Amino acid sequence: MLFTLGVNHKSAPVGIRERVVFSPDRMDEALTGLIRSTPVEEAAILSTCNRTEIYFRSEAHQPTDRVLHWLADFHRLKPGEIQPYIYRHSEAEAVKHLLRVACGLDSLVLGEPQILGQLKGSYQSAGAAGTLGRQLGRLFQHAFSVAKNVRTSTAIGSSPVSVAFAAVSLARQIWGDMKPLTALMIGAGETIELAARHLHSNQIGRIIVANRTVERAKTLASEFDAEVITLSEIPARLAEADILISSTASPLPILGKGAVERALKARKRRPMFMVDIAVPRDIEPEVGSLDNVFLYTVDDLEEVIQENLQSRREAARQAEEIIDSQVSTFMGWLRAQSAVSTICAFRDKAHTVQLEVLEKANQMVAAGKSPEEALSFLAHTLTNKLLHDPCHTMNEAAREGRLELVDAAHALFKLPSPTDKPHS
Incomplete structure (x- = not known):
């Protein structure tokens, strides 16, 4: 049988989600440990800022309890700490959930395309770890095919709505004209690239990219005539930032209250707009208590995002019909395997x-x-x-x-x- 177990932005606050994130460098260890420690035959793990989900196949009785305990043990938690936020799906519901995730219908931003790339990364990681078998592998391939079908046959992706877009939209509402402003982007991943693209299209005056790996930041910066600095240079340059957007994979905050207080003093209390998209968070929550700081997390962006969704809702209804049909198709294939x-x-x-x-x-x-x-x-x-x-x-x-x-x-x-x- 196929199962899904996880948490997402709808079931758990960011404070819980950040405690069950799987870092890329531990994914192979996690997958092989899951197979070794539980009655699971096939497994893949999707871990993003908005969700951590385990997709698996098992013929054991009630295997989700064992997987929940493994998840808690891996992150040094007690099962009771995450139990209230966990959702579980099996068989057709598990298939439907993965298809909805692949199509962006379960995302914070309805129809956002980034999740499909993240799912493909999960598929590749599971393949590299040797935990992807016939049934789960076929399910992921089916999900990719359905997502492509939904993109081409509906208008689900027609509006430029994403977490990055929402962050920039909110900045524009607060600041208005962006030409005199400086944006500090911390990280160099896909979300930061999208945010930089939106800022550039809104004619931001200057962009600074800070990243642990300078070479990766240079690749991104070259597209937008941006300046590149290292993470260690942030405290010295922080006062220049009118807008700060951060999305790294750091397990600990990289920007604390003290550094922001010093930057505000140097700015003569001119406001700073900050968006922390990372999970775990890059910016200490206490920063939000400072005067003249507007700090938003991914959860705070939801209201902004809702204003941009109307054009996608009809497309989402069409997508749900496609998904229902494709769930039946896959379950038919799955039942046929027994024969x-x-x-x-x-x-x-x-x-x-x-x-x-x-x-x-x-x-x-x-x-x-x-x-x-x-x-x-x-x-x-x-x-x-x-x-x-x-x-x-x-x-x-x-x-x-x-x-x-x-x-x-x-x-x-x-x-x-x-x-x-x-x-x-």
Whole structure:
């Protein structure tokens, strides 16, 4: 059976989500540990600022309890600390959940495309760790296909709405004209790149990119004529920032209250607008208590985002219809897998009978029998051998009152109903 277990922006606040994040450098360890420590045969983990989800296959009884305990142990938590925020899905509901996630229908920003790339990263990580088997692998590929279908056949992605877009929209509402402003971008990932792109299109005066890896920051900065600094230079340059957007993978805050207080003093109390998109948070929450600081987290952006969603809602309804249909398609494939071994065994048996009878027919021809006689023998004997076991089993089933097997044979062999009369 297939399962999903996780937390997201709807079920848990950022303070909980940041405690169960899987860093990229520990993903392989997590996946192999999950397989080793629980009755899970296949697994993949998706971990972003808005969600941590474990997709897995298991034939054990109630495996989600074991997986929940593993999740808590891995992050040095007690299961009771995260239990109230956890959701669980199984079989068709688990399939539907993954398809909705892939299409951006479960995102903070309805229809946002970044989640699909993050899912593909999860798929690749699970493949590299050796934890992706036939069923889960097929489910992810199906999800990618459905997401592409939804993108091309609906208007779900027609409006430029994302966490990055919402952050810049809010900055524009607060500041108005952006030409005189300086933006400090901390990090160099996809969300920061999107935010920088939106700032650039809004004619921001200057962009500074701070990142642990300078080379990665230079690649991003070259697109927007931005200046590059290291993370250690932030305190000295912080006072220049009218707008600050941060999204790194740091496990600890990189910007504290003291540094911001000194920057505000140097700015002569001119306001600073900050958006902390990271989970765990990059900016200490106490910074938000300072006068002249407008600090927003990903949770705070939801109200801004709602204002930009109307054009996507009809598209989302169309997408839900597509997903419902595709859930049925995948579940049909999944149910068919249980018959694969039986079909293969049946074909192998028929092939063995075919070879035996063909060999005897060839011997008849070699012994001087006519081809017509050999063909008649081949047809008669092959038919009798193939039909003997099914006919015998149906006869025994009828004697024992197991008429459901006889009814199944009608469907299996596409036989006419006993009441049907042959046409004259």
